[in-house]
Amino acid sequence: MKQLLALIITILFSTITFAQLTPFEQHADKNYTANYSEVITYYRQLANKYPQMKMMDIGLTDAGKPLTLIVLSRDKAFDPALIKKQNKRVLLINNGIHPGEPEGIDASMMLTRDLLKNNKLPKDVVLCFIAVYNIDGMLNRGVSRISQNGPVAYGFRGNARNLDLNRDFIKADSKNALAFMQILNTWQPEVFLDNHTSDGADYQYVMTLIETQKDKQNPILAKYTAKTLSPELYRRMKTSGYEMIPYVESEKGTPDSGIVAFIETPRFSTGYTVLHNIISYVTETHMLKPFDKRVYSTYYFMQHLIDVCERDHELIGKLKKQADDAVSNQKEFALNWVLDEKNYDTITFKGYEAGHKASDISSLPRLYYDRSKPWTKTIKYYDNYKATTKADKPIAYVIPQAWWKVIDLLKINKVAMSRLAHDTTLHLQMYSIADFKTSPRPYEGHYIHSNVTVIGNNADIKFHAGDYVVYTNQPINRYIVETLEPQGVDSFFAWNFFDSVLGQKEHYSDYVFEDIAAEYLKNNSEMRKRLDQEKASNPKLAASASMQLEWVYHNSPWFEKTYLRYPVGRLLTNIKLDLTK
Incomplete structure (x- = not known):
């Protein structure tokens, strides 16, 4: 009887111990990544056991499933407002944006368990893990990254709409991106990490690292990142047996020719978070290294990042506040960047x-x-x-309410806005789109614009009651300016939000307008003189009756003033407006 009881106890203990192992750990060869059901089930088991953990379903993804946020709080505080009042930092970690790069998914499951089981949660840092961001792609399980060394099966890069979610953070075509924005703007992390796997050249390192490019990061945060945080992470990872190097993009094909720091524009996760003055990193484990080493290196990196954030929590909070204040008062903003090949x-x-x-x-x-x-x-x-293109911020942007998707994105990003209380004519600067290039093939569902040039003209424009006024005295100014200035590499204009202004809506019947145009030139000698000058300098115009008629129409009072006019106005003087919320 005693032997039977001992056997039962042993079996029960083994079962409990085994149940604490992640699906990755349960496989002897450690070449397995958990599927979506296993991930959610595992976290639910932990949440049922540990009150310091809470699972939250945020919004919906394009797959129809909620985005699951795992929150770990040592003192069981799960209210973001209370956490800010307690002067705690928030670290947000994103996993599975590309489900074929699943190391972060498995490493976060292990790390969550170990922090809870060993009572190792940080005192002054609340941890937020997005269990799986691209749930859609994770459900499409198979083997698609043929060049990758394991695991045996994993998810697909595209989501349910075949979008690469790491190109979607400004345009937000996916429900996934909208849910992510809700998380980011609710929890307001000071530090962000996105876990990935790299391809490309072969080299000796298991992990490479992308940190926000120093020249486009706020200088206050860039100094701390470059001088303190990043060197400490590199040092600790080397001590853990996973020496790192910056992310490898080769200048001429192979690393020995030199590597180039990655420039994350706002379409990428860390390019988007930096607009919120968040210190941001991307881990890139190497696809050819064994899967277990990739998972464990990710585990160690997250642990080290947590430890340094706990150590420096007071400093990080002060620097974030200083950066927010600086951006609120910043006058000039960079919109495009080019590599400086002379300085390295x-x-x-x-x-x-x-x-x-x-x-x-x-x-x-x-x-x-x-x-x-x-x-x-x-x-x-x-x-x-x-920086190749810069813009001075206006006092405020005025946005007609017709552009509701722009308004919705500004709102979800916590941009403070007011509305005109009644119809108002404002004297402000309006852009005309002078030139741009458009990609000949769609990129992530859009024919993206680039090389945008504008002409600024002062004009009296009538706006309607309910149109929006966005003052540029906010910590979120970088998001405001980089999305609303059409020359920005990832502006709303670049992503086709305003394409309808590029189409002419009215025209004329030529045989009718011939007489109207002739009468107009007869009564307007200056316009007749300009037409004659144009004909003298342009033989093609001189030889074409239709081109001359079109020239008159374009330079007449009847030509539509909204054609090629960017609809967002720039208020350059601080006049008193009658506003409402």
Whole structure:
């Protein structure tokens, strides 16, 4: 009887212990990533056991499932407003934006368990984990990243609408992005991490790191990131056996030619979060390294980031406040960037010898890396960018309420706005779209505009009661300016939000307008003189009756004033407006 009881106890203990293991850990070869059902079930078990953890369903994704947020709070405070009053920091960690890069999903499950089980939750940092961001892609499970070394099965990069969610943070075409914005703007993290897996060149490191590019980060935060936080993370990861290097984008194909710092524009997660003055990182484990090493390196990085945030929680809070104040008063904003190829740093890099050999498929030369020939070299690191386009902020932007998607996105990003109490004619600066280029093929569902040039003209414009006024005295100014200035690389104009202004709506019947135009020129000698000058300088115009008629129409009082006019006005003088909320 005693032996039977001991056996039952042993089996029960083994079952409980096994149940605490994640699906990744339960597989002996550690080459398995949890599926969506396993992830949610595992977190529910932890939440039922530990009161310091809470699961929250936020919004919906395009797959029809809610975005699950895991919140860990040592003193069981789960109210974001209370947490801010307690002067605690918030660290937000995102997983599975690309479900074929699942290391963060499994590592976060392990880390959550260990922090709870070992009573190791930080005192002054509340942890928020998005369990799986791209649930849609995770449900589409199979093997699609053919160049990757495991796991045996994983999710697909695109979501239910075949969107790459790491290109969706400004345009927010997906419900996933709207739910993410709700999380970010509710919890207002000071630090953000997005876990990924990289492809590209082969080298000796398991993990590379993207930190917000120093020239486009707020200088107050950039100094702390570059001088304190990042060096400490690099040091601690090396101590843990996972030495890191900056993310590898090669200047000329292979790392020994030099690598280029990644520039995250606002379409990317960390490019979006930096508009909120959030210190941001992307981990990129290497696709060719064994899956278990990729998971454990992600685990260690998150643990080290938590520890440093706990150590520096007071300083991080002060710097965030200083950055918010600085941005509220900032006058000029960069909208586009270009790599400064003349100025670079050097770093020590551990790679593998690259070469070319005949392809078994084409018999033509193909690239390969020889792991039997590792090397350590000093290489160039291009980590300097220059702003190519800048804009001075206006006193305020005035946005007609007709552009409701823009208004909705500003609202969800906590942009303070007021509304005109009645119809009002305002004297302000309006842009005319002078030129732009449009991609010939769709990119993430859009024919994105680039190389936008504008002409600013002062004009009296009638706005209606209920139109929106956005003053640029806010900590969220970078989001406001970089989305509303059409020259911005990821502006709302670039993403086609305002494309209807690019189409002419009215025209004329030529045989009728001939007589009207002739009478107009007869009574307007200055316009006749201008037409004659244009004909003299443009033989093509001089030889075309239809072009001359069109020229008169475009320069007449009857031509539609809204054609190519960007509808968002720039208020340049601080006049008193009759406003309502």
